[in-house]
Amino acid sequence: MKSKLFLSIGCTLVTLWSCNTSYKPSGDPIAEVPFTQVHFCDSFWAPRMETNRTVSIPSAFEQCELNGRFDNFALAGGLIKGEHKGDFSFDDTDPYKIIEGASYSLAVKYDKKLDAYLDSVINLIEAAQEPDGYLCTCVTNKCTRLSGWWGNSRWEKINSHELYNCGHLYEAAVAHYKATGKKTLLNIAIKNADLICQVFGPAEGQKHVPSGHPIVEMALAKLYKVTKNENYLKLAKYFVEETGRGTDGHKLNQYSQDHMPILQQKEIVGHAVRAGYLYSGVADVASLTHDTAYFHALKNIWENMAGKKLYITGGIGSRAQGEGFGPNYELHNHQAYCETCAAIANVYWNQRMFLATGDAKYIDIVERAMYNGVIAGVSLSGDKFFYDNPLESMGQHERQKWFGCACCPGNITRFMPSIPNYVYATQGNDIFVNLYVQSHSSINTNSNTVEIRQTTSYPWEGKVELTVNPDKQEKFAIRLRVPGWVKSNPVPSDLYAFTDKPQSVSIQINGKKESASESDGYSTIVRTWKKGDKITIDFPMPVRQIKANDKVMDDKGKLAIQRGPIIFCLEGHDQPDQHVLNKYIPENSTFQVEFDKNLLNGVVVLKGKAREVLEAGKEKETDFTAIPYSTWNNRGANEMAVWIPSSASYARPNPQPTIASQAKTFTLRGPIQKDAPVTAETEEWAWGVNDQWEPKSSSDISKPYHYWWLKKGSIETLVYEFDKPETISSVDVYWLDFDHYDGNFRIPESWKLYFKEGNNWKEVQASTPYSVKKDCYNHLAFKPVTTKSLKIAAQLRKGESGGVIEWKVNK
Structure with missing residues (x-):
């Protein structure tokens, strides 16, 4: 009766449910059809799922072995001696996510060897669990090297990721139990959940804070559905309601969507993965408690996401800073972050919105993300991954086998076998x-x-x-x-x-x-x-071109290409001159559709005529081939673009090389005063200041740039190293300056320019003043020097970071 009442109430709330007179849905809740009851036999998803089972999952487990993820559990359980490994307090989640994916795979296709392997990993996890149920290896192992994350004791810091670890543990445990019927991991999860029900909550003596990095909310909802323990649902609801309250003086912040109560939120901000996980958990709690107010809030936030912050590939999150959202309509392509985990979180959230409303618009985004933004995150071979998924590249992007922060590979392994769940x-x-x-x-x-x-x-x-x-x-x-x-x-x-x-x-x-x-x-x-x-x-499947809202500045004068659910891109490998960014395809162009069984495991490609922009305003006609965006970067790094100019004025002729564009770029750590020996410094690779893209302003972060991450008020460096000695008389520096909730970037207080002479740095003899102006190049002329290296040393403003968008070098 409560479910019917919930749906009835929903129909009276404008736009939450559409009460169509020609078809009236029953009052029953909408339920997923479990993925174990849906069996794919197609040529698109089934091979990818098999690759996930036979390649991605084993390779991810191997990386856990190589990078000490399993050793940390063994160390916490007293089975081995040694030092805690890894750089993050949430490294425990990597095995949890892969266990979840492996469990889904077992449910679809039983594998005795994999089943036994999971048992051995679960034995390690059980050994690491403390007697009262606590489970976070870096804390149990007293890893002071990571104390910046967790502090000096349990539950000390809101962003410790202890509850994030718990959430992935519960999701893995539920998946393993459903797939195998075994309660080994489920019992570990229950013991841990019982502990956090004691520690967190509204009662006196309990900790009054939200979860920090959301996921425990929807994980507790899953655990509740399996165990029917009301305490888990109550705690999930508590974490949802505690968000944005600032109880007990904890500092509110956008990073975790903790800046205001969810019922008051109307814009999606902060960390994109955290947002997707949090709002998925809110939807779960709202459904299970029949709370229409939370669905109204979610609808407002969702409309902001879908109307102002959604990439055409289904990705979300435009900025590397904070791994999250920028302002409305900031949808940069070259610098798009679009974390693989965020695309997966977007699927989770939209699926839950559909289950609550029965509206296909949410499945439209599920499909868009699945066919484009999610699977772009894994190579066709199944053993290389993208963390971020740009929509444009000069060839600097390439998938990796693993990451120090390895959230995305594990997320792919658990998502792929669950895809039949959405049919x-x-x-x-x-x-x-x-x-x-x-x-x-x-x-x-x-x-x-x-x-x-x-x-x-x-x-x-x-x-x-x-x-x-x-x-x-x-x-x-x-x-x-x-x-x-x-x-x-x-x-x-x-x-x-x-x-x-x-x-x-x-x-x-x-x-x-x-x-x-x-x-x-x-x-x-x-x-x-x-x-x-x-x-x-x-369903008619013509090739269709797409234009963006005029407020999306980076897509101005450009069109994207779609056929069916697939977004296409141009990649250098398929173009006669190996370049992409120098071409335009006019609106209403003709496309030929071909299926190439020998290309990228078999894909449809689009072919036609483009215009290639040359120097001095000249053009010529050329052939082009477009491939599905999800399959790019499977043949090595190369240029790529999803949004293609539709006229010559938005295309970019291939720039002629310059002294700067051919230089090696890096930062230095160590002495930076003048006459300091080069041997006392260490190099760290840098990127983005010599790409020859002209900035529109100091806040133009649409193209590559360099910023001094997490550095504030310090002296920071940027170095050019040339192949041979060059005689140089001036430089032009375009400083970065923009606002971000996770730390502002400002033009520096001052700067100096050095050249390398022998084994020492010497300051140039400037003939013009050092300037630190916004929105323009800062020109510095000096007595000519012949050198193989130049170094900028910038004094950052107190409490602020900074960076450089472009740095030119002149003879």
Whole structure:
């Protein structure tokens, strides 16, 4: 009755539910169809999932062995002696996430060897758990090297990630229990959850703080669903409600979405992964407690995300600083952060919004993120990963086998086998078809079991045939999602729009055209279904160009290319001159669609004619080939772009090399006073100041730049090293200056320029003043020097950081 009341209330709240008169959903809650009941047999997802099982999971476990993740548990359990390894307090989550992914894989395809391996890892985790249930190895191991994260005792710091560790433990435990029926890891999770229920909460003597790095909220909700222990749901709700309160004097901040209570939030800010995890947890709590107020708040935040801060690839988070969001409409391409984990979190959040509302617009973003932003994060070989996913590159980006902060590889391993979870949902006796994948499924409704077989070449082709086989003949609704990419707007907002008109979708039942009612993004067919009934859908799949809202400055004068759910890009490997950024493709261009079975494990490619911009305003026609964005960087580093100029004025001719552009760039740690010996300094690679992109202002962070991360008020350096001695008489420096909640970047207080003479640095003899002006190049002329190295030494302002956007060197 409570669920029916919740849905009834929802229909009275404007835009939360659409109460369509031609089709009225039952009052039952919407339920996921478990991924174990949906079996893929397609050529797109099934091979990727198998690669995840056979390559990604084993390679990630191997990295855990090599990088000491398992040793830390053994050390905490007294099984070995030694030093705690790793650089972060949350390294425990890497094994947890991979265990979750491995458990999902076991549920789909049993592997005796993997099952036994998980048992051995769980034995280590059990040994590391303290008698009262506490489990965080860097604290148990008293790793003072990491005390900046956790302090000197348990639960001391809100950003210690202790609760983040707990959350991933619970998610792994639930997955392992559901996959194997074993309670070994589940019992560890329960013991730990019972402890945090004692430590945190509203009562006197308990800690009154939010979770710090959200995930424990949705993890506690999962644990509650399995155990039915009300304390877990109550604690999840407590962490949600405690966000933004500042109880007991803890400092509010945007980084963890802790700047104000969730019910008051209307803009998505802060760390993108934390945001996606937090709002997923809020949705879980709201659903389980029937709280419509939280759904209204989530809807406001979601509208800001979907309308002002969503990348066309389904990624979120524009900035490396704070790994999160910038202002509205800041959607830089070259500098897009779009963390792989954030794209996954975006799927989690939107799936939960769909379950609460039954609106297909949320699945539109699920699909967009899955086919583009998420799987771009892993190589086709399954053993290399992107942490961030730019939409433009000069060739400096490349996937890595592992990271010091290795959250993304583990997240990929747990997400890939769960993808069948997003295909169907039920509401009473009705069935939602949300994704189109060749598969066979067994779906349990309130009063029936319905087998559905999908036959399709989606996402390469738009024809889908569904064979419906109910156990018993019965009247119910099948709701077929009409993807947003078929309509006028690629995403459910005015952030992007197609440049052409949409085409109509054709639906047939048993060979006869069907007129289906449409609401909430679904074509709904209500009839008495019998075994062998066939639904045939023909989604038109023309190549479509996309323009961004005029307020998205970095996309001005550019168009993106989409066919079906797939976003395409140009990559240098496929272009005659190996370059991308010097080309434009006019609006309404003609595209040829070809399937190349020998390219990138088999993909559709788009071909056509582009214009190549040369020096002195000259142009020439050239061929182009576009590939799916998700498959770029599988043939080595090269230029790449998703947003392609549509006219010559927005293309960039290949710049001629300069002294600066050919220099090696790095920073120095060590003595920086003049006449200091070079041998006393150590080099750290730097990037972004000699790429020859012209900044528009000191706050223009759309292209590469260098900033002195976490440095404030200190003297910081930037060095050019040339291949041979160069005679230089002046430099031009464009200083960085912009605001960020995680630390501002300001023009420096002062600076000096040094040249290397022999084994020492000497200051140049300046003939013009050192200037520190914003929004322009700061020119410094000096007595010519012949040298192989120049060094900027910048005195940062007190309490502020700084950086350089571009640094030119002149003979």
